[in-house]
Amino acid sequence: MCGIVGLFAKSEAIEAELGAHLAKMLIQMTERGSDSAGIAVYRNPVTDSIKLTVMAPDNAYDWHDLKNGLLEQIDSDMEMEINANHAVLILHTEPKDIYDWFFLHFPELHINSSGTTIEIYKDKGPPVNVLNRFKVSQFKGTHALGHSRMATESAVTIQHSHPFSTGQDLCLVHNGSLSNHNILREQLQKQGIVFRTDNDSEVAAGYLMQRMRQGDSMDEALERALKDLDGFYTFAIGTRDGFAVLRDPIACKPAVMAETDEWVAMASEYRAIAVLPGADNAECWEPAPAKIYSWNH
Amino acid sequence: MATHNIDLEKTSVRDINQALHELNGTEDRSEWRITNSKGRHAIAVGIDAPLSVNIEGHVGYYCAGMNKHATVTVNGNCGPGVAENMMSGMVRVTGSASQYAGATAHGGLLIIEGDASSRCGISMKGVDIVVNGSVGHMSAFMAQSGRLVICGDAGDALGDSLYEARIYVRGKVVGLGADCIEKPIEDKHRAELKQLLDKAGITDCDAAEFRRYGSARKLYNFNIDNMDAY
Structure with missing residues (x-):
């Protein structure tokens, strides 16, 4: 049920x-x-960007390495809003490229959702x-x-x-x-x-x-x-x-x-x-x- | 006689059901009005007295289950299992009912003024069910006795594995289940149909407009010719 x-x-x-x-x-x-x-x-649709909801193993997760890595990888502005063990990222890049990069460099993170509008939170x-x-x-x-x-x-x-x-x-x-x-x-x-x-x-x-x-x-x-x-x-x-x-x-x-x-x-x-x-x-x-x-x- | 007014935002379902059960086994004919039902489950379950219970609003699962003697009216829609295993009395739903309305019920009358969804009257054992609208698939599945009257249409697999319940349908039947067949409708059937429609207060349906369905009785009896199949 x-x-x-x-x-x-x-x-x-x-x-x-x-x-x-x-x-x-x-x-x-x-x-x-x-x-x-x-x-x-x-909510809050973005244009010319993608919005990802990323889930970390716990609330104490240090998001700095991800932010620095992403800035280096996509070489443009990005936004990150942390909500408990989730973070919503707004990136100027293609979804496919960033998925592969995530799996390679941050296997502990789980991408809950990807798009322009959707955000997924779960626990x-x-x-x-x-x-x-x-x-x-x-x-x-x-x-x-x-x-x-x-x-x-x-x-x-x-x-x-x-x-x-x-x-x-x-x-x-x-x-x-x-x-x-x-x-x-x-x-x-x-x-x-x-x-x-x-x-x-x-x-x-x-x-x-x-x-x-x-x-x-x-x-x-x-x-x-x-x-x-x-x-x-x-x-x-x-x-x-x-x-x-x-x-x-x-x-x-x-x-x-x-x-x-x-x-x-x-x-x-x-x-x-x-x-x-x-x-x-x-x-x-x-x-x-x-x-x-x-x-x- | 004064009406007992119960607001389910202030009184729990457990407490109102307990208050109704205190009267079980008596001849008490008091009236009860229940408000703010808001889809709550198991309201007015297990009554055994000739009470009159009016529920103002939609209810959840199993409303008026196991009812004996009482008249329960739901002014709204019902979730699954309304009047499940009713023994006697009457349950009226002014809106529509979800799955398995009147399941396994032994007696009494269940009236649904709107539609009933799938499995209406599943395994009914003597109850009469009158649906002013249509019923969903697998209705009267393994129905043993009683009457199911459908003023609208019936979904697929009507009366599958039917025993001795009688089914009357005014509209279209999407499909009949195993061992369910159409049977000729005689005057005595029209008479019982008219009586059921009258009891349900349905005045705009003519008993002559219905078809009758019942068991071909080929499935539920041991048949020596089918020995090879066992």
């Missing part, structure tokens, strides 16, 4: 308090999983601890996803925590379990997708990444996922402009969606939506099995 939440702002008022709303939603999902928690937030422990650690309630943004994990098929580590990056400005959170992830992982590894863990959800993220690298749109990749992924899932997928929701055809894993003039929300359970302003009068429905729902700004 895990909990998923997603919030898409349709008004500036919701954007200004996006983090506070998402935090309340995710805390409601604590009983669905308190092994680890994570969020993806889309072990119940949602309230993780949300407080990164001061998520202070975040503004256009949309965000959150996940509370109850580990069922692989270890409880930060690397096993959701959301998983699935490409530039893309991420995935998953409630469920995949049964064919081992064979899929082998196939995707042969095609050059790198996996950091033995986690099934990371395979779903890698699968979508590979499909979209080959030219599929998000909807096309999800249509194909319905054929190739075997198991139980409710996915929420964050994109630069919005998010998408997909449930497997059996649809055992719960999901509920709601919409008002101010926001669109999805969650594993309605009680995570009930904390939003105007929820009592929201249009509310259960997403149908094997049907893609998406919202874009």
